[in-house]
Amino acid sequence: MSHNHRSYTLLFLFCFFAVTRSTDAQVLKKEPVDYVNPYIGNISHLLVPTYPTVHLPNSILRVYPERENFTGNTLHGLPLMITSHRGRSAFNLSPYQGSLNTVTKGVIDYGYDNETIKPYYYKADLDDYGIQVQYAPSHQAGIYELDFQQNDSAPYLILNTGDGDLTADGGAVSGYQQLENHTRVYIYAETDIKPVAAGAVTGGQINGNQLTVQGHNAFLALQYPGRTQKIKLRYGVSFISVAQAKKNLYREIKDYNLQAVAAGGRQLWNNTLGKIKVEGTDENAKTVFYTSLYRTYERMICISEDGQYFSAYDGKIHSDEGTPFYTDDWVWDTYRATHPLRIIIEPKKESDMINSYLRMAAQMENHWMPTFPEVTGDSRRMNSNHGVATVIDAYNKGLRTFNLEQAYQYCKAGITEKTLAPWSGKKAGVLDQFFKDNGYFPALASGEKETVPEVHGWEKRQPVAVTLGTVYDEWCLGNIAKQLGKAEDAQYFLNRSLDYRKVFNPETKFFHPKDAQGNFIKPFDYRYSSGIGAREAYDENNGYVYRWDVQHNISDLIKMIGGKQSFVDGLENMFSTPLGMGRPDFYHQFGDHTGNVGQFSMGNEPAMHIPYLYAYAGQPWRTQKRVRNLLKEWFRNDLMGIPGDEDGGGLTSFVVFSQIGFYPVTPGLPMYVIGSPMFETATLKLGNGKTFTVVCKNYSPDNKYIQSARLNGKIWDKSWFSHQDLMAGGKLELVMGRQPNKSWASAGSAVPPSFQMPKE
Secondary structure (H helix, E strand, O other): OOHHHHHHHHHHHHHHHHHHHHHHHHHHHOOHHHHOOOOOOOOOOOOOOOOOOEEOOOEOOEEOOOOOOOOOOOEEOEEOOEOOOOOOEOEEEEEEEOOHHHOOOOOOEEOOEEEEEEOOEEEEEEOOOOEEEEEEEOOOEEEEEEEEOOOOOOEEEEEEEEEEEEEEEOOEEEEEEEOOOOOEEEEEEEEOOOOOEEEEEEOOEEEOOOOEEEEEEEEEEEEOOOOOOEEEEEEEEEOOOHHHHHHHHHHHOOOOOHHHHHHHHHHHHHHHHOOEEEEOOOHHHHHHHHHHHHHOOOOOEEOOEOOEEEEOOOOEEEEOOOOOOEEOOOHHHHOOOHHHHHHHHOHHHHHHHHHHHHHHHHHOOOOOOOOOEEOOEEOOOOOOOOHHHHHHHHHHOOOOOOOHHHHHHHHHHHHHOEOOOOOOOOEOOHHHHHHHHHOOOOEOOOOOOOOOOOOOOOOOOOHHHHHHHHHHHHHHHHHHHHHOOOHHHHHHHHHHOOHHHHHEEOOOOEEOOEEOOOOEOOOOOOOOOOOHHHOOOOEOEOHHHHOOOOOOOHHHHHHHHOOHHHHHHHHHHHHHOOOOOOHHHHHHHOOOOOOEEOOEEOOOHHHOOHHHHHHHHOOHHHHHHHHHHHHHHHOOOOOOOOOOOOOOOOOHHHHHHHHHOEEOOOOOOOEEEEOOOOOOEEEEEOOOOOEEEEEEEOOOOOOOEEEEEEEOOEEOOOOEEEHHHHHOOEEEEEEEEOOOOOOOOOOHHHOOOOOOOOOO
């Protein structure tokens, strides 16, 4: 080798190792929030995309760009306050330069570019107008910094309310927007530069004599001195009053230092996401993980303001008596994994949320446990009454900071006094009496017309989904009764929780809609016969998914299907059965049944526990394979990296648990089924001050199969562990490999428990 050649080779190697070390150093410098990619899932596979929400954990103030999805060509003004998950901004800010003759609607559509979104920060260029925008939120206040790059005309700020009033007073604007159910959101905003004119816009001019505007899309304009290049606007929001919005602003943002607000938000997000520390070589997996964890903090939101809160559940302002009040929760989605995750890493917050549920129930006329609590009240969406699951799950996992007797009464009333008909807040009727007497919710017979007033015209009866969901709720209720020493009630509801058997077809081994005469509906195809959205039998997913919807008694389901091998064969059949028709036709009928692997739907919450069911049949290696493959196939670091409606943590909580390596299959049973960890180590900072670490030996991103396990040094040949094991702290060590060890945790004594509480 020539001298020059050796020199070039050494130079190349030096540069290579220098770059590698530099890259490694950059990775080492990344903090948890740096892995969050709010754009993941911003283009949907079919229904609603994720939104790149800028907010602090569980806070009132949430904003995201007002556009259809990531591909939206324009921004519809600048948001000031999103009042509900997936909602529109209650107020709107539009910076502007030019003639006011063209400003007729109070919201300007902007072309935009160079957008940056972090959980705590937003930046974009409104390139049509030469305006650069920066934004940072606090909990109940936010701040914009607007740089006007054209200085040939005076800048304006236009503030809009969708339905309410706004008033200009000196350099401030205040007012409200009317929401549903007698609920209002208030705003108080002010700028660092005093405007030279403010008021309503009439005839292309600011009318300084009209300082208040009212009505639909009412707006005010503020004009600033010519050649002003930078305006900072800070504002507070409130559900109580303008005065409270002003207090919230002054408490949280004391000056106009946007970078300081952003820095505080960044630190809070790092502290929050840092409750779980993951390590490994797969950087994309870390991005998916921390983004998923960030999603779980979008809801519920704390709406306590200086120790008081407005409740839409009775239309009054209450003292929170030292316990923060939370709302905005789609519990049909979140009881499965989002609430269980909080029990582990945020037990105080989860306790406050359960207490908030009890307050809502106490404030409502009928004292029914809420099913879909939002800022504007309980919208009673979906089916079943799964608030009861959050109660018993928390209690059985050691939370004792809420009144269990009170919770029992509210949950019992919601299940037995309110109709079980989906999407209804009416009192129980004839179908509910039938369910009480016969143990199942009846389907319409072939050709029968709907006459029952409690049934929603579009949502239908959903008879199998209602039956399976309610018997699980009754199991939860029976276990609460058991904890309270109500032996008769416990026996009654636990016995009723076995009534899933009444809609099980022993010939087909599927759950099958049955009419009021006790006849299974025939002919019936478990893929297609359930109507739009499967609502004539199930809900959103078809019979292949609901075949496994007996979360509380998997062992009995195995027996009903014909034993462990038949159970596994049934699972494999679901994953192998094709759509059977063109995608446009299938998804026209089943818009929520996305993220398909055969008939399995990774895009909807009722399917999340299914990959873990192989462990109950003594084949946990199949769970390891299936979970890993699903994560790889459907949860990715890209714009379409979410397979369905994310539901504010409902779906991504599956990712958080599954990437760590275990999952709460049965909320209410204090145990977790082991899956396949994606990281070399995952350390959870538990709410009791201890830590629990999942360690993968022989780690590689490709090694998905567990060869052997130890829990705190003890050989572990079970595919599950208890919540008590978790909260005691310690270490779960898993030796991983590329090929399955089919004998690990395969014995009958190794399978996860069902129905009864596991014995410690």
